[in-house]
Amino acid sequence: MISSSRPIARRRALAAAGAAAALALILAACGSSGDSSSMPGMDHGSKSPAPSSSTASPSMGDMPSMDHMASGNGLSDNKDGYRLTSKDTTLPSGKQAAYRFAVIGPDGKPVTDFALDQTKRMHFYAIRTDLTGFQHVHPTMAADGTWSADLSSLAAGSWRMFASLTPNSGTGKGKDFVLSRTVTVPGDTAKTPLPAPATSTQVDGYTVTVKGELMAGMAHPLTVSIAKDGKPVTDLEPYLDTYAHLTAFHEGDAAFAHLHPTTKVTGNHGGPGLSFHAELPTSGNWRLFLQFQTGGKLHTAALTLRVG
CATH class of the missing domain: 2.60.40.1930 (Macroglobulin (MG2) domain)
Incomplete structure (x- = not known):
């Protein structure tokens, strides 16, 4: 009786070990699936890996510009060694004006090589800080890297100037940036209340x-x-x-x-x-x-x- 019980005990031990191993594999699989369930796009504007972006929306494959998602919220004049510089701190009120600026690269030199984004090498936005004034223009660049954005009449107040760009060479090649600086337009700076939310x-x-x-x-x-x-x-x-x-x-x-x-x-x-x-x-x-x-x-x- 004693000798016959040993094989049974051994089989039970082996079965228990196998069950434990299977349970470990299941737990490991659950852990990995938890990582992949994070919502895509939580870091606004950052470039998502291909698997994440492909699951963010059923029609993402149709998007003509998803490879041009600007990094960050644009509220800084520098990022990753690239700087938006300008001598223009004020612009005249009530008439057309040109805002001149340059993008300086990590090497300290003006960037002159930019990739096309939606047919343009540069998208430029002027927005009044109370969000009641808005202009979207496409500036021109001189050979030395100086850009000129021709703006329509600006109302008095504080404005933020955004430059959206993609270097086509250097350390930032293929990376999208939105950089900005503020400009003052002299005159009555009373803020206009933002219109209420509407559909x-x-x-x-x-x-x-x-x-x-x-x-x-x-x-x-x-x-x-x-x-x-x-x-x-x-x-x-x-x-x-x-x-x-x-x-x-x-x-x-x-x-x-x-x-x-x-x-x-x-x-x-x-x-x-x-x-x-x-x-x-x-x-x-x-x-x-x-x-x-x-x-x-x-x-x-x-x-x-x-x-x-």
Whole structure:
């Protein structure tokens, strides 16, 4: 009896060991799956690895500019050794003016080699700090690396000048930056209250409606529909390789965000619905500026969006 019980005990011990090993493998697998479930896009503007970005939105593969996601909120004049410099600290009120600046690289020299982003080597934005003034222009660069942004009439107050760029050489090659500096426009600097959050607005006879429940720090789809005289618009023309260009600025600090289009461009018959990939890092009110083109004319619609 004693000798016959030893094989049984040995088999039971081996079975227990096997069960323990299987349990360890299961626990290890659970641990690894927990890491991969983190929400993509939590770091606004940073370039996500391919697996994460591919799961952030069903239509991410259609996005014409997802490889151009600017790093950070743009509230600094320097990042990773690149600096936005300018001698212009003030600009005149009530008339056209040129803002001149340069981008200095880590080697201390002006950067002159830039990659195209949505058909342009540089996107430049002027935004009044109360978010009631907005201009988006494409400056020109001289041979020495000095840029000139021709701005329309500016209202008195404090303005922030944003430069969105991608070096095409050097240590920052292929990396997208948004750098900014502030400028004062002399005169009455009374702030204008920001319009209340709304889901629709009107510009040049068009009605623009925005849908999407956005949460700070999370990737969400945002849809925009455009109508005129109560009828859906289907004649949107390509503008900067897309049917609409959408930027947003945060109330209080004017932090910058570019909402990336996901709708494919198929000729001069875009609309009425447009889709965007939205990653707004901070809760509060954001002022959205949507630019779209019809009949060769550019329209700019603005509305306030609340982000929870």
